[in-house]
Amino acid sequence: MANGLLDGLVVLDLTRVLAGPFAGMLLADMGATVYKVEMPNVGDDSRAMGPFVNKQSVYFANFNRGKIGITLNLKAPEGKEIFKELVKKADVLIENYRPGTMEKLGLGYDVLKEVNPKLVYGAVSGFGHTGPYSKRPGYDIVGQAMGGLMSTSGWPGGAPTRTGTPMGDVLGGLNLAVGVLAAVVKAKSSGMGEKVDISLVDSVVSSMQNINMIYLTTGRIPERIGNRYESTYPYDSFKTKTTDVIIGAGNDKLYGLLCDLMERPDLKVDPRFVHVVDRVANHAAMKEEIEKWTINYTMDEVATMLDQHGIPGCPINTIDRLVADPHICGDRNMFPYCEHPEMGHLRMTNSALRFTNHPTDPTVPAPLLGQHNKDIYEGILGMTEEKIAELQAKGII
């Protein structure tokens, strides 16, 4: 990865499945040297998760592109010693085991900081490394439910609703990347490492910022209100001949433009809709009036008219539409390709990180299990071929 922003940063990535690997992926996309350390013969659980191409997991391939694959048995005493040698050469370690697992292996932060005082140790877990629930298993859906997101997503009278993507894991991975990079900034100047402790539940609670503030300030418990917002209207989804469309005419000027476009000057002076507060209070009636217009067109027809008249709005994209979009897929290159040795021409989902002078588009495929063992154990740790063969035979690598 030439000219990467994080060139020279060495990361040991012990993570599995999503939240942790997502953070490692962001660092690899930015040019860090990320060693994906997996259990010999087994590997990351997500190697068994679909979809598959030529029996290889696309799930794994996507979150682990650009990483260097080595195997190492951290339960074997010899494996632990080899791991400490790797820690000496690393800037960052990330893991998403259940809290206490690394300590049980004798490889907790307290041990590893003695091995390398500059090490930034990043952990992401369901509930974090402290507190009464810390030992509970944490999954994405638990983060979304415990963190308040599900209770506030969905429709009045309907069920609490999770997001279509594992958002708890994504938020946890992003927070881990923020924490690790902040600690790297410090370590580079102070020579002292740090332990970063990210929880999926905290990450979701933190995403609820102003929603929490409504309760903390007014005592009102925020409920499910569908697609509208509490502070302005019309700012919602509206029925069309096809899929619903988004209109975000959040102030008086934009509302005026919308009334003009709908050829409904009467709505500008209708006492129910004159000011933002009126439109919020009478949102149901407002929606009915707007849908009298939107229902005559398709989603794309409405979105095009809004765009032509300078009114914020957009289609609700399904995934096939993202992939066909000239801006998202074209200019912003959200679905780049790499050539995978077993999967061939593989399309991935990009990160959102873009820099003027440093490329981040992934081009190197995810490793096969232990693919780079020889490179690392010989090239970096200086082992002989015989030693490597012996470790392999003993199941240590």
Added chain:
Amino acid sequence: MANGLLDGLVVLDLTRVLAGPFAGMLLADMGATVYKVEMPNVGDDSRAMGPFVNKQSVYFANFNRGKIGITLNLKAPEGKEIFKELVKKADVLIENYRPGTMEKLGLGYDVLKEVNPKLVYGAVSGFGHTGPYSKRPGYDIVGQAMGGLMSTSGWPGGAPTRTGTPMGDVLGGLNLAVGVLAAVVKAKSSGMGEKVDISLVDSVVSSMQNINMIYLTTGRIPERIGNRYESTYPYDSFKTKTTDVIIGAGNDKLYGLLCDLMERPDLKVDPRFVHVVDRVANHAAMKEEIEKWTINYTMDEVATMLDQHGIPGCPINTIDRLVADPHICGDRNMFPYCEHPEMGHLRMTNSALRFTNHPTDPTVPAPLLGQHNKDIYEGILGMTEEKIAELQAKGII
């Protein structure tokens, strides 16, 4: 902020409302010196957004705690010159104007990097600074709709659904923090700054990682499937006497424990439910069987039984429950207090960033408009009191 991880990092924060201020908040919580630069007499739009305490916006107070408040009119020639003096003393600048706005002000990255080559310039916008849609206005709901999140969130047969929090803005803010910190790591070693260009739409598309991969690999368009997951079952919400409860018995072992707890050994050998693939294929029948049991209890009763039997699961928390939770509010301190000069004892929502040796809990309140003008214009830029009074009279600060 003593002992902050980012002590000494100077950030100029020109952002308004949510995505940008959220990123600045994360940096301030970690100890960076963040100058919140606002338009004289007007300030951040979110100062007018509720809820309010003593006429002060809680919305603003939450996202801008720990920042230093100065006013500066960037449209006035003298304001631009003062701004460039501040840029010389800064490590980072963040803004969330519509793309092109800073260039129109004569303060685009190309100009500012000449003023300070080390500057890390971070921008977050609806569609990013490049591509055919870059000039379109971007709002959270547009990010959620354009990025594919809404089309995949919700219930079969129901409407596309946004999240209860402005998740597009939160994801954009987190990505901005990741990009800025990575560029700071580089700038510290190379002496060269960088421009970071984050888009809300990209941020949402990137959060859809494996959901996108299903379409890219198989051609199937992911749809709304409620709270269940495609890869395992039972892993869903289930009806109780009160609110729905989450059960995540994702593998055969946990499923066996659940059958034992429900006193339904017959379900273990029922051919519809023997393997994970069977349970996924027959998820509707499986849900029905499980709800025969859960419906006899309250949400909390089921959650407690699951916890006692080592089966992953949890309540679906409303916001009041978050605030009363001994783990979330207690140990993890997700709702810390500060003393605000006009709002008094104010409770905020914490970030998810936790470090072993560096505190991140916010303690300093958000600034009043221009509160620190004298400190900065006299203390940092060395202006006389007369000069400051003159600039104030002219509406430049």
